[in-house]
Amino acid sequence: MRLIFIGPPGVGKGTQAKNICAHFGIIHLSTGVILRNEIKQMSSIGQSAKTFIDAGQLVPDDVLLKIMYERLTQENCYNGFCLDGFPRTMPQAEGLDHILKNLNQSLDAVVSVEVDEEELINRLVLRGITSRRTDDTHDIIRQRLQVYKKQTEPLIEFYEERDLVKTINGVGEITEITERILNTLI
Numbered sequence: 154m155r156l157i158f159i160g161p162p163g164v165g166k167g168t169q170a171k172n173i174c175a176h177f178g179i180i181h182l183s184t185g186v187i188l189r190n191e192i193k194q195m196s197s198i199g200q201s202a203k204t205f206i207d208a209g210q211l212v213p214d215d216v217l218l219k220i221m222y223e224r225l226t227q228e229n230c231y232n233g234f235c236l237d238g239f240p241r242t243m244p245q246a247e248g249l250d251h252i253l254k255n256l257n258q259s260l261d262a263v264v265s266v267e268v269d270e271e272e273l274i275n276r277l278v279l280r281g282i283t284s285r286r287t288d289d290t291h292d293i294i295r296q297r298l299q300v301y302k303k304q305t306e307p308l309i310e311f312y313e314e315r316d317l318v319k320t321i322n323g324v325g326e327i328t329e330i331t332e333r334i335l336n337t338l339i
């Protein structure tokens with residue numbers, strides 16, 4: 154199973170992606186987690202990514218494509234994966250197509266999780282209190298939502314043209330939402 158999870162920040166796609174990966178026994182690749190680890194390790198990627206992340210901006214496409222190329226060509230991805238937070242721009246989606254074509258692989262579905270905007274902001278502000286993420290503050294949250302609308306949301310149409318998109322209502326209990334996703338995938 155090869156999946157992409159797409160959705161605005163705060164929609165719960167990380168939690169759902171993890172549950173779905175556990176169900177199918179596939180690798181969960183969250184670019185947000187990968188980048189925050191790079192920052193923790195103070196690598197050169199981490200140091201340059203931090204400025205973008207803290208400003209609620211996207212890290213440049215070439216950095217992400219390099220990271221994902223390295224991950225997706227590893228053996229533990231051959232049986233399947235779930236991409237969480239990638240691709241986020243058209244060049245990233247095109248780059249991903251290219252990588253998968255070289256690996257002779259194709260996507261099975263794109264899971265688009267939806268929640269209305271006020272609910273998202275409330276969730277993110279709450280998350281910011283416990284997560285201590287430097288980008289979960291009110292102003293940066295608004296910025297990240299704008300970036301999502303402008304740069305990432307158009308990808309839904311791109312994948313709709315290939316009939317890959319499964320739209321999921323992201324409001325409800327975590328387990329209930331996982332069930333909704335599984336029902337569209339099986």
Ligand code: AMP
Nearest residue numbers: 184185205206210211212217238239241
């Ligand atoms: P996330 O944990 O997915 O919300 O990602 C946190 C931040 O990491 C985002 O606001 C971006 O600054 C950066 N990031 C994560 N994934 C990507 C990506 N695919 N392209 C560019 N920047 C990304």
